[in-house]
Amino acid sequence: MTLEFPGNPFAPRRRRTREVRVGDVGVGGENPIRVQSMTTTDTQDVAGTVAQAERLVAVGCEIVRITAPSLRDAEALGEIHAELTRRGIRAPLVADIHFTPNAALEAARWVEKIRINPGNFADKKKFEVRAYDDVQWQDEQARVAERFRPLVRRCKELGRAMRIGTNHGSLSDRILNRYGDTAEGMVESALEFLAVCEDEGYFDVIFSMKASNPQVAIRAYRMLAVRLAQRSGEGRGRGDYPFHVGVTEAGDGEDGRIKSAIGIGSLLEDGLGDTIRVSLTEDPVKEIPVAQALARRIEARWQAPEGESVREAGLRFVDDPFGHARRASDPVALFAGAGPGRGVASVPPIEFGGTAPVRAELDLGAPPDESEAEAAAWQLADALAARREIACEGLRFEIPDEAALERVRRFGEALERHALALPLALRMPASLAAHASALGSRWVIPVAAGSDTALPLAAARTAAAQGMAVEWALVATAPAGSAALLEALDHALAASGAAQLGRVLISVESPRPVPAVRLVTAALRARGAAVPLVLVHRDDPEASDDDALLHASIDLGALLCDGIGDAIVLPLRGGVCRAGDTLALAYRILQGARLRTTWTEFISCPSCGRTLFDLEETTARIKAKTQHLKGLKIAVMGCIVNGPGEMADADFGYVGSGPGLVNLYVGHDCVERHVPAEEATARLVDLIKRHERWVEPS
Numbered sequence: 001m002t003l004e005f006p007g008n009p010f011a012p013r014r015r016r017t018r019e020v021r022v023g024d025v026g027v028g029g030e031n032p033i034r035v036q037s038m039t040t041t042d043t044q045d046v047a048g049t050v051a052q053a054e055r056l057v058a059v060g061c062e063i064v065r066i067t068a069p070s071l072r073d074a075e076a077l078g079e080i081h082a083e084l085t086r087r088g089i090r091a092p093l094v095a096d097i098h099f100t101p102n103a104a105l106e107a108a109r110w111v112e113k114i115r116i117n118p119g120n121f122a123d124k125k126k127f128e129v130r131a132y133d134d135v136q137w138q139d140e141q142a143r144v145a146e147r148f149r150p151l152v153r154r155c156k157e158l159g160r161a162m163r164i165g166t167n168h169g170s171l172s173d174r175i176l177n178r179y180g181d182t183a184e185g186m187v188e189s190a191l192e193f194l195a196v197c198e199d200e201g202y203f204d205v206i207f208s209m210k211a212s213n214p215q216v217a218i219r220a221y222r223m224l225a226v227r228l229a230q231r232s233g234e235g236r237g238r239g240d241y242p243f244h245v246g247v248t249e250a251g252d253g254e255d256g257r258i259k260s261a262i263g264i265g266s267l268l269e270d271g272l273g274d275t276i277r278v279s280l281t282e283d284p285v286k287e288i289p290v291a292q293a294l295a296r297r298i299e300a301r302w303q304a305p306e307g308e309s310v311r312e313a314g315l316r317f318v319d320d321p322f323g324h325a326r327r328a329s330d331p332v333a334l335f336a337g338a339g340p341g342r343g344v345a346s347v348p349p350i351e352f353g354g355t356a357p358v359r360a361e362l363d364l365g366a367p368p369d370e371s372e373a374e375a376a377a378w379q380l381a382d383a384l385a386a387r388r389e390i391a392c393e394g395l396r397f398e399i400p401d402e403a404a405l406e407r408v409r410r411f412g413e414a415l416e417r418h419a420l421a422l423p424l425a426l427r428m429p430a431s432l433a434a435h436a437s438a439l440g441s442r443w444v445i446p447v448a449a450g451s452d453t454a455l456p457l458a459a460a461r462t463a464a465a466q467g468m469a470v471e472w473a474l475v476a477t478a479p480a481g482s483a484a485l486l487e488a489l490d491h492a493l494a495a496s497g498a499a500q501l502g503r504v505l506i507s508v509e510s511p512r513p514v515p516a517v518r519l520v521t522a523a524l525r526a527r528g529a530a531v532p533l534v535l536v537h538r539d540d541p542e543a544s545d546d547d548a549l550l551h552a553s554i555d556l557g558a559l560l561c562d563g564i565g566d567a568i569v570l571p572l573r574g575g576v577c578r579a580g581d582t583l584a585l586a587y588r589i590l591q592g593a594r595l596r597t598t599w600t601e602f603i604s605c606p607s608c609g610r611t612l613f614d615l616e617e618t619t620a621r622i623k624a625k626t627q628h629l630k631g632l633k634i635a636v637m638g639c640i641v642n643g644p645g646e647m648a649d650a651d652f653g654y655v656g657s658g659p660g661l662v663n664l665y666v667g668h669d670c671v672e673r674h675v676p677a678e679e680a681t682a683r684l685v686d687l688i689k690r691h692e693r694w695v696e697p698s
């Protein structure tokens with residue numbers, strides 16, 4: 001059966017869910033998105049765990065998770081809960097359970113919610129390959145159900161909530177053997193556990209479908225939403241369980257925040273998510289402002305008036321919203337400097353679309369005054385040269401009038417003197433057609449519904465005569481995809497045809513870019529137009545750098561993860577001398593969406609009470625040695641219990657195996673055991689060298 005996108009992709013609203021009470025905190029229903037985190041202390045260190053939980057609550061954490069790897073840890077939860085209550089802290093606690101059903105039963109006596117992982121609640125992870133016939137499969141399901149049932153009964157009896165938290169990296173061998181490590185396997189794994197809950201008349205369930213790869217997480221959550229709705233439609237259970245959304249092992253620093261924003265932000269853009277956790281390999285207190293920023297932004301968008309939205313039957317923005325395939329487009333060559341025949345003849349054109357990588361451009365806004373052009377070009381060249389590993393593939397300018405046109409001409413000449421021969425995109429109104437003589441390789445022409453169609457056509461004819469490519473910037477004022485946007489698209493396509501434009505691109509300017517670009521993508525599909533799409537990010541200039549990073553990651557990442565976009569454009573923040581930072585952000589977003597790899601990818605767990613070393617410091621040390629290894633995935637995991645299972649598709653793994661000891665992995669194979677921690681980074685580097693994946697840093 002073909003699965004349809006959950007909801008309306010062109011005007012997504014929040015998925016309707018029931019409220020599940022976690023102590024005093026309601027999750028789902030009409031409640032705001034709840035922000036949560038997890039302690040990293042040893043659970044049996046009651047004072048340390050209480051202190052960290054208190055710090056988390058003080059910055060706005062609404063639900064606190066604590067690992068319970070053993071019965072004694074589960075018992076300690078009682079003391080932690082009592083001490084927090086004594087201090088007047090009522091934030092509910094969640095026991096995190098892997099492999100230990102007996103600890104779960106004990107923990108349920110003390111905390112408001114139990115998180116179980118269907119991949120390891122009743123199964124060990126041995127990476128065994130084995131075929132199950134139907135009888136064996138059902139026998140195994142029955143065995144798992146009987147292990148799980150006592151916990152369900154206890155949660156029901158004590159009024160506890162439960163999270164059925166599937167992780168892509170820790171699916172059971174049984175599920176892996178039948179479904180592979182797929183989103184479908186993740187969903188099936190969770191639904192098996194839900195069946196037991198519903199069989200017991202227990203419905204206080206929240207789901208998660210986490211993965212370190214945002215694309216996988218997006219697919220799995222979407223698929224779960226659809227499957228739950230289907231079951232409910234068929235009278236086989238409820239369909240409105242809330243979702244806890246997160247990207248697991250996201251890492252630290254900017255990359256961790258970008259990956260989290262791409263995964264969590266995309267799902268929130270879909271309307272999926274009632275509580276979120278941002279997993280960073282840092283002090284968990286630092287997760288909270290990131291999660292709050294993601295939650296508040298989407299809540300404002302969910303509450304914005306919908307406007308005149310489109311729900312055209314059969315209009316699809318991707319072939320398969322549960323897979324990843326880059327949208328097909330016809331390549332367009334863009335020339336450096338002033339254009340073909342007039343630009344920098346020795347520089348080959350840069351191709352956008354087709355099989356070219358997703359390009360990264362900078363939006364410089366207004367061109368500098370003539371008196372500043374030389375200095376600005378020098379600073380820009382300097383800033384970009386400092387980031388040799390990444391290439392700026394275009395510059396974009398805002399040209400409101402003739403004077404700005406003259407300024408950009410001077411600046412273009414200055415750029416060429418500093419060997420910055422890049423395609424220039426000039427966003428200027430169609431009314432400047434009479435003055436646009438051979439400037440830039442691409443004219444970005446704004447076009448809106450209701451505007452005079454003669455102007456875009458005249459501009460297109462001028463561009464064609466000048467040998468410039470045209471990017472139609474479809475301007476929408478409604479918050480979501482609207483009929484007006486489609487009208488603008490049809491104006492643009494008609495003008496392209498009438499002017500016989502050979503090189504056309506499209507971008508969308510909308511206050512709600514994700515659904516708006518989806519709508520344009522769907523309309524292009526329906527019209528058979530394989531025009532490359534440029535994703536232009538526009539941010540609030542008042543936003544902090546931290547928020548700007550998150551906003552760009554959400555708005556661009558959500559589309560990129562669906563295979564939409566042939567170039568991304570980020571506005572320059574902080575002047576041309578910071579151009580390298582903005583460009584690096586563009587490349588980090590492309591890497592986070594797994595579309596363009598520039599650096600090593602680190603999969604590092606956020607750490608928890610099981611962690612056997614200082615994960616943040618260790619990750620930083622390994623990063624310093626290996627981050628230049630383009631295309632490699634390295635996992636740094638805190639414990640041997642969950643680490644190997646959660647490393648997902650890492651090429652090499654560094655996993656704590658005991659106090660001061662580390663196991664090293666190649667893929668899922670442990671190749672060196674109990675290496676002293678002080679030697680482990682060097683031994684990891686040796687391992688990478690022996691597997692011929694090492695290159696010396698330049």
Ligand code: SF4
Nearest residue numbers: 605608638639642643
């Ligand atoms: S892998 Fe990390 S976060 Fe997961 S259980 Fe082990 S130490 Fe905790």
